[in-house]
Amino acid sequence: MKKSLVTIAILGCLAYLTGCSESHADAPAQQVQAFKQPIDVAAVKEYPVQTWFTYTSRLEAMEFVQLKPRVSGNIAQVNFEEGQQINKGDVLFTLDERPFMVKVAELKAQLASAKAQLSQAKNDLKRADRLLASKSISQEEVEHRRSLLAQHKANVQATKAKLDAAELDLAYSKVKAPINGVVSRAELTKGNTVQAGVSLLTHLVSDDYVYAYFDINERTWHQQFNQLKGDKTTQVVMQMLGEQGFNHGGVIDFVDNRIDIETGTLRVRALFRATDQLKPGAFARIRVAADDVKQHVLVPEKAIGTDLKNRFVLVTDEQNVLQYRPVTLGDRYGQMRAITQGLQAGDKIAVNGPARVGPGMPVAPQLVEIEPEHASLVMTKQAVKALLVAKRGE
Structure with missing residues (x-):
């Protein structure tokens, strides 16, 4: 009887110890599952x-x-008015006309006198020809009168030319706008004396289109833009100082005919429709796309980490463990970066990069979507046409 009780007691102790050991063995696995770091994970796309x-x-x-x-x-x-919209031919300044009018009147009188002298010379020559027929006058006198007639003709022509010049000066006393555009402030005002071709009155700028000149280095020209022509078929986008995006669309309308041997660059010009924001003299950044279009994976800049040798991203495997993946970077597109090597479409990456996590760490992935926003990936004619139409208000 005593042996049976002892045996039962021993078996009970063994069962208790076995249960305790099993519960302690399950605890680490539960704790690991409980403390997995939740992170945003996204499947990358091309x-x-x-x-x-x-x-x-x-x-x-x-x-x-x-x-x-x-x-x-x-x-x-x-x-x-300063800053006014003006049209070609508008009178901007009027000079005192009286000195020019006096000169015109004087020359008109001189022209009338010259014409009267010419008429008299013609009559004298006709009379001399009749007298010569009856031998009542010498041949020498006839030639003299013919010479006087030629002199009076020349005098009439010279006086006409002076009168034309005086009338032109009178017309120039009204200083007119040679182009359509916007006028600046008046540098000289009423009462000032101006000198022809010297005194600056004001500035005029056209306001329909603006140019943006930039220089492409010779190597880039031959590698990326050797088919570029100034025929308004190549689109560009522009960003003004203080703007976030490249919101202004234009076209290339001029490519210089030679490479500058001193700088090794080629001068190119872009044409943009003018708006109130596009003022001549303003600083701008011009973006030009190369002709070739390629497929690349894009990831957020913040997803990319840096170590001593490589740029890398963290990729989740089938067990939701982060793995180190070295990558080769391409161009930047807004907040996104092209990956030329190291990732394929469908790979899942840690969106926020190695900020709080690292390789080998088990995680609790939270799937999110990433899309390039406010970035120009491919320049299309339709996109630029839409921008230009928007500027015209059509």
């Missing part, structure tokens, strides 16, 4: 992209005029 090149420029008006008088005189009137 996109068609082009290589973009960015250049700096200063905007220039298509037409720029430093308005100077063509005659000297005193300013009698300023006929515009």
Whole structure:
């Protein structure tokens, strides 16, 4: 009887110890499962992209005029408001016309006198010809009168030319706008004396289109843009100082005919429709896309880490464990970066990179979507056409 009780007691102790050991063995696995780091994970995708090149420029008006008088005189009137929209032919400054009118009147009188002298010379020559027929006058006298007639003809022509010049000066006393555009402030105002071709009156700029010149280095030209022509078929986008995106669309309308041997660059010009934001002289950044379109995986910049040798991303495997994956970077597109080697479409990466996690760490993935926003991946004619139409307000 005692042996049976002892045996039962021993078996009970063994069962208790076995249960304790099993519960302690399951605890680490449960703790590991409980403390998996939750992170955002996204399946990467491929996109068609082009290589973009960015250049700096200063905007220039298509037409720029430093308005100077063509005659000297005193300013009698300023006929515009500063910053006003003006049309070609508008009178901007009026000079005192009286000296020019006096000169015109004087030359008209001289022309009338010259014409009267010419008429008299013609009559004298006719009379001399009749007298010569009856031998009442010498041949020498006839030739003299013929010479006087030629002199009076020349005098009439010279006086006419002086009168034309005086009338032209009178017309130039009204200083007109040679182009359509916007006028600057008046550098000289009423009462000032101006000198022909010297005194600066104001500035005019055209306001329909603006130019942006930039220089492409010779190596890039031959590798990426050797088919580029100034035929308005190549699109570009532009960013103004202080803007976040490249929101202005334009076209290449000029490629220089030679490479500058001193700088090793080729001058190129882009044409943009002018708006209130696009002022001549403004700083701008021009982006031009290479002709070739390629497929590349795009990932957020923040997903990329750096160690001593490589750029890398963290990829989740089938067990939801992060794995180190070295990658080769391509161009940047907004907040996204092209990956040329190391990733394939469908690979799942840690969106926020190695900020809080590292290789070999088990994680609790939370699937999210990543899409390139506000970034130009491929330049299309339709996109640029839409931008240009928007600028026209059509």
